[in-house]
Each structure stands twice: as C-alpha cells, then as structure tokens.
Amino acid sequence: MSSDNRTYRNYINGAFVEANDYLEVRNPANGERLSRVPVSAGADVERALSAAHDAQPAWARLPAVERANYLRLLADRIRGEAKTLARVITEEQGKVSGLAEVEVNFTADYLDYMAEWARRIEGEIIESDRPGENIFLFRKPLGVVAGILPWNFPFFLIARKMAPALVTGNTVVIKPSEETPNNCFEFTRLLDQVGLPAGVFNVVSGDGASTGQALTASPLVDMISFTGSVDTGSRIMRSAADNITKVNLELGGKAPAIVLDDADIDLAVKAIRASRIINTGQVCNCAERVYVQRGVADEFADKIARAMADTTYGDPLAQPDIEMGPLINREGLDKVVAMVERATQDGAELLTGGRVADLGAGFHYQPTVLSGCRSDMEIMRREIFGPVLPIQIVDDLDEAVTLANDSDYGLTSSVYTRSLARAMHACREIDYGETYVNRENFEAMQGFHAGTRKSGIGGADGKHGLYEYTRSHVVYLET
Numbered sequence: 001m002s003s004d005n006r007t008y009r010n011y012i013n014g015a016f017v018e019a020n021d022y023l024e025v026r027n028p029a030n031g032e033r034l035s036r037v038p039v040s041a042g043a044d045v046e047r048a049l050s051a052a053h054d055a056q057p058a059w060a061r062l063p064a065v066e067r068a069n070y071l072r073l074l075a076d077r078i079r080g081e082a083k084t085l086a087r088v089i090t091e092e093q094g095k096v097s098g099l100a101e102v103e104v105n106f107t108a109d110y111l112d113y114m115a116e117w118a119r120r121i122e123g124e125i126i127e128s129d130r131p132g133e134n135i136f137l138f139r140k141p142l143g144v145v146a147g148i149l150p151w152n153f154p155f156f157l158i159a160r161k162m163a164p165a166l167v168t169g170n171t172v173v174i175k176p177s178e179e180t181p182n183n184c185f186e187f188t189r190l191l192d193q194v195g196l197p198a199g200v201f202n203v204v205s206g207d208g209a210s211t212g213q214a215l216t217a218s219p220l221v222d223m224i225s226f227t228g229s230v231d232t233g234s235r236i237m238r239s240a241a242d243n244i245t246k247v248n249l250e251l252g253g254k255a256p257a258i259v260l261d262d263a264d265i266d267l268a269v270k271a272i273r274a275s276r277i278i279n280t281g282q283v284c285n286c287a288e289r290v291y292v293q294r295g296v297a298d299e300f301a302d303k304i305a306r307a308m309a310d311t312t313y314g315d316p317l318a319q320p321d322i323e324m325g326p327l328i329n330r331e332g333l334d335k336v337v338a339m340v341e342r343a344t345q346d347g348a349e350l351l352t353g354g355r356v357a358d359l360g361a362g363f364h365y366q367p368t369v370l371s372g373c374r375s376d377m378e379i380m381r382r383e384i385f386g387p388v389l390p391i392q393i394v395d396d397l398d399e400a401v402t403l404a405n406d407s408d409y410g411l412t413s414s415v416y417t418r419s420l421a422r423a424m425h426a427c428r429e430i431d432y433g434e435t436y437v438n439r440e441n442f443e444a445m446q447g448f449h450a451g452t453r454k455s456g457i458g459g460a461d462g463k464h465g466l467y468e469y470t471r472s473h474v475v476y477l478e479t
C-alpha cells in the first residue's frame with residue numbers, strides 16, 4: 001500500500017470529485033511520498049455544505065433507527081478491512097501498528113455504540129402551571145455539522161464527530177488534517193459502499209487557512225465540531241462569531257499526574273510511562289507533567305527513567321514490534337527539541353533521553369525524563385506533545401492539586417494513591433474535566449470527554465456527547 005502515489009478526491013453529494021489543487025502526504029517515519037489529496041477552495045467547500053444542507057431535511061425525517069443502520073453497516077466494513085486501514089494510519093501518522101489496529105477497531109465499536117442511541121433519544125414532558133396544558137421538550141438536529149480534525153487519532157475522530165451527528169439527524173462535512181487525510185478517504189470509500197443517501201456525509205481536504213477557514217465562516221454551518229490546538233480553536237471561535245455558529249471545541253491538554261507517597265509506585269510507573277509513550281506522547285489526555293510526593297520521589301524518578309529508557313522506537317512499518325514511532329512532522333520535532341533545551345537551561349536535570357534519535361530519516365525523538373522541574377518552567381506549563389516527562393517534587397496532596405490547577409488547560413488529570421480518602425479529596429479539589437485514579441489516561445466511549453479552561457467548550461462521548469448535536473424545541477399545547 002505504501003509508495004503507490006495514490007490520488008484521493010473530495011467526496012461531495014455522494015460522488016468523488018476532482019479539485020483544482022492538490023497537496024502531498026508523506027510518511028513521517030521515513031519521508032516517503034504516500035499520496036496526493038485535494039486542497040479544497042472556497043467553492044469546493046460551499047458545494048459540500050450546500051449538498052449537506054439540501055440532504056438534511058429528508059435525512060432528519062428518517063426514523064433514527066434507520067439512520068443508525070448505516071453506522072452499523074459501516075462498522076462491519078471497517079472490521080472487515082481493519083488491518084489495511086491500520087496500515088494506512090500508520091503510514092501517514094506514524095503510530096505503531098498495534099495502536100493503529102486498536103484505533104480502527106475502537107472506531108467500529110464507537111459507531112455501533114452511537115447507533116445504539118437511536119432508540120434512546122429522549123425529550124421531556126414538563127409539568128405546566130396551566131390546567132389542560134402540556135409542555136413538550138423535543139430534541140431536534142442542529143442541521144449541518146462541520147467536523148474539523150487533528151492528525152493524532154485521525155480515524156477515530158471522524159467517527160466521534162459523524163456518528164452522534166448522523167444518528168441525531170444532522171448531515172456532515174468533514175475536513176481531515178492536512179497531515180493525515182488518507183485514512184479519512186478510506187473511511188469514506190467504505191461509507192460510500194453502504195448506500196448512505198447523497199449529501200449526508202461529505203469530505204473536503206485541505207489546509208486550515210483556506211479549507212478550514214472557508215468551513216468555519218460559512219452561514220450554511222449550524223455547528224462546528226473541532227478537535228485540535230487552543231490557538232486554532234480560538235481562531236475558529238472568532239470566525240464562528242459572525243454567524244453566531246455553535247462551536248464544540250476539544251482542545252489541548254497538560255495533564256498532571258499526581259503520585260502520592262502511599263501509591264503503588266510500580267503501577268504508577270507503568271501507567272504513566274504507557275501514557276507518555278502512547279502515540280509518541282502526542283495525545284491530548286495523556287500525562288504531560290508529574291507531581292511526586294517527596295518521600296517517594298527518588299524511587300519514582302529512578303524507576304520511570306529506566307522504564308522510559310527501555311522504550312523501543314523507530315519506523316513502525318519496518319519494525320512492527322516497536323513501542324513508539326516518530327513525531328508527526330519537522331515542526332513537532334523542533335518544538336520538542338527546543339522545549340527540552342530550555343528546560344535544561346532553566347535547571348531541569350536530564351535523567352534519560354534528551355536528543356533527536358538519528359535513525360537516518362524521519363522525526364524521531366528519544367523517550368526523555370526531566371527531574372528537578374519547577375512550576376514556573378515552560379516545560380511544566382505548555383503542551384509538549386512528545387515523549388518527554390517532566391517531574392516536580394511536592395510536599396503534600398494539597399500542594400500538588402494547587403499546582404495542577406494552576407494551568408491554562410483543564411482536560412485530564414490522574415492521581416496515584418492507595419488511600420480512598422486521599423483519592424476522593426483529590427477528585428473534589430482538582431479542577432479538570434476528567435480524573436483517572438490508579439490507571440493510565442484513556443477515556444471510555446460511554447463517559448464524557450470535556451475540558452475546562454482553555455481545553456475546550458462542550459464535549460464528546462456518551463449521552464452528553466450525543467446531545468451536543470441536538471437543540472431543544474419546546475412546544476406548549478393547550479387542549
């Protein structure tokens with residue numbers, strides 16, 4: 001499947017269509033050219049949005065269970081091609097094959113899960129002040145949803161946006177990241193085979209400045225569902241403001257992991273390491289900084305440095321058994337290099353790693369641990385998005401929670417302790433959208449993934465995530 005120089009086409013109104021301009025997609029592990037994909041201009045975006053707009057009323061009139069059946073058919077096709085799809089993800093994104101397969105199968109399960117909501121979408125009947133009056137609250141679709149995606153879990157995030165949108169009667173236009181569009185076109189190829197009505201699901205690829213901007217500025221969009229960085233989220237909010245378009249923003253994180261002196265240290269090391277090397281540290285919800293209590297600080301630092309140093313890495317397609325692939329691109333690698341350099345200049349001590357891994361080609365960085373960090377350092381405050389773990393020593397739980405909360409971000413957090421009372425105290429005081437106790441950071445599809453502060457507005461998954469894609473309509477009926 002690699003180096004065959006595929007050309008993908010936009011998917012608009014049920015057909016694959018040409019664009020005027022194309023960009024190249026390359027493998028971050030070795031620089032090899034993989035495909036050409038459209039850079040969609042404003043006119044392409046408008047065509048896709050018009051198709052979605054025109055298709056939406058008939059789609060919304062279908063019973064939800066019929067809408068959901070298309071998701072189930074798609075899930076079956078995805079499972080049938082899981083290995084091929086995983087390879088497409090690995091090629092363009094760089095995650096290891098095992099994780100890519102988890103992503104593909106999780107996506108199929110997610111489609112089935114959201115399909116199950118079809119018979120559970122519920123309104124309300126509200127008691128009235130007037131005799132003979134009924135008050136009904138209906139849940140209705142918003143209309144057209146623009147889904148704008150990042151590159152780190154590119155396949156799953158298509159489903160996270162389109163599945164709740166479609167089951168609740170919306171139509172969708174997706175823009176994949178310019179780094180990882182191939183898997184989105186493969187997803188679309190399978191969706192095209194299940195006979196979804198034309199215009200219900202559309203894909204326009206391209207960069208943020210042209211294609212993304214055109215999507216967010218259009219009055220045809222009723223909701224922008226965005227996952228990506230804080231800076232882009234902020235720009236999207238500004239663009240959406242002109243049309244008062246609803247935004248759902250899943251943004252960056254700087255997840256604190258708190259390790260207390262009564263914790264199972266081996267468990268904490270295992271979970272935090274897993275959390276830091278998964279997808280080469282490029283995950284919004286995974287441990288980005290550690291606050292360890294003084295009494296166990298040396299033991300923890302020693303063990304995690306050794307565990308991180310043991311991590312195997314390289315080109316995931318050439319070495320299928322490695323634990324970690326490359327970073328996504330040159331910019332991502334340069335950012336990690338510069339942040340580690342500044343941290344050591346500011347007084348952090350390098351326990352392991354700290355260098356670009358010279359494998360001949362690709363954007364590889366060594367698994368890295370920094371101790372002696374302070375809360376005023378950039379490395380403890382800014383999202384790293386790489387396999388680098390900074391550690392700060394604290395005296396007690398309250399200090400750890402205060403430092404954890406002193407952040408622009410508020411997505412996920414974790415606590416390691418054997419004490420139920422301390423765990424509950426931490427959960428009460430920590431100001432985050434999610435907290436994991438004694439386990440690695442990874443959310444469940446039936447939970448609700450949502451951040452506070454600059455980590456976003458609204459959320460995804462579960463009942464609450466489903467209802468993000470609906471609006472209310474209240475009817476007062478006197479008989």
Ligand code: NAD
Pocket residue numbers: 148149150151152153175176177178206207208209211212213216227228229230231232233235236249250251252253283284383385411449451455456
């Ligand atoms: P990014 O913000 O650079 O890009 C995301 C998408 O936005 C891309 O498709 C890009 O083309 C598009 N875009 C860029 N500028 C735009 C504009 N002006 N208008 C419209 N669209 C525009 O993010 P990224 O580098 O792809 O992803 C990494 C970030 O995503 C990290 O910060 C990570 O924490 C975050 N993330 C968050 C979650 C979550 O659930 N909260 C999940 C995954 C990733």
